Amino acid sequence: MNQMRILDIKQSIYENNDQQADLLRQMLKDRKTFLLNLMSSPGSGKTTTLTQTINQLKNELKIGVMEADIDSDVDARKISETGVSVIQLHTGGMCHLDADMTKQGLSGLGIDELDLAILENVGNLVCPAEFDTGSSKNAMILSIPEGDDKPLKYPLMFSIADVLLINKIDVLPYFDFDLEACKDRAKKLNPNIKIIPICAKTGEGISEFADWIRKEVSEWNRY
């Protein structure tokens, strides 16, 4: 099941991304595949978080991962060590993925038997928030070193995320980061957002994130 390939994504030809996203979401629902779109700044710990989370879920869910990057295959190599299917998507300089690009990635990955497809979006706190990928749910990571003011400066990302992982909680003592203020700012933008402090390096908080995914996958397949 361990696969590692590279796919060059083509720019979308569709004008109406929201429509394409809805079509993709319905197709995924029909096939009982849950698509999680994971977004964050560069270097906030998306890949390490995924590795830990996959290791908690891979024995109960069939998982496939799309690693989107401008260049390199560093992340896909790391994910492939978990043993799940993975494909590296090269965006050709594009700063985000839209629904059609995600669909190209899913075709490359192959979703026929997947319960959970994960898109690790391009590291960027701005553009990916503006394009519906067709995902079932959106997750985002903010890491402690980035600062507690990020919800004020990148409000759209925090508004469209269903779950916010606050990563690198182990280095909280070394940074001026007000965890409660950050949570309040995120909740003000998005009262329903679920917030989970984690440390992807040590695994702290990952069980709670894995539980959230289990619940969401189960609800996705219920209706």
Added chain:
Amino acid sequence: MNQMRILDIKQSIYENNDQQADLLRQMLKDRKTFLLNLMSSPGSGKTTTLTQTINQLKNELKIGVMEADIDSDVDARKISETGVSVIQLHTGGMCHLDADMTKQGLSGLGIDELDLAILENVGNLVCPAEFDTGSSKNAMILSIPEGDDKPLKYPLMFSIADVLLINKIDVLPYFDFDLEACKDRAKKLNPNIKIIPICAKTGEGISEFADWIRKEVSEWNRY
């Protein structure tokens, strides 16, 4: 001289950004104003670095700062405490600034008597690298918590930067970050890039960055 205003930037109407950038650069050269474009991921320490650098230079150079953000005026407020002119540019969701948007910002800031204009670009390691702002030189920050693999994943940004500040060097012991490997990766993309490790919080390395700016401003006004 302390001013803090907010300007809503309009999207560019020009098709040829490179041409607009060259025109702006020539105009700035004629007026003997050096424009520094500072780029990085969200939360890598642009504003703190600028505050420290401005404090070292403000008695010898007339400085004005443009703070570009999707939303909020947090950064402009911090910069205004240094006493230099500052304007907050709201990009209306745009993930970068191009030459025309920069020109709008400079008009709002007023550059008649400025030796050094600084643009703090939108926090984003992808899009700002793709658009020439008309700057005299480009500076970028990579912070230790972001990881030493960033030159592999965001090569364009490292290719167009004249100087790379490696920030948060004080937390190096707490992260898996290979400083020499990171420098080698950046130099491989851009052999002429100047690399300065700094800690904006404590001021370490800021004198070397200030010296680099002094030299560049002096050369800008020589020819």
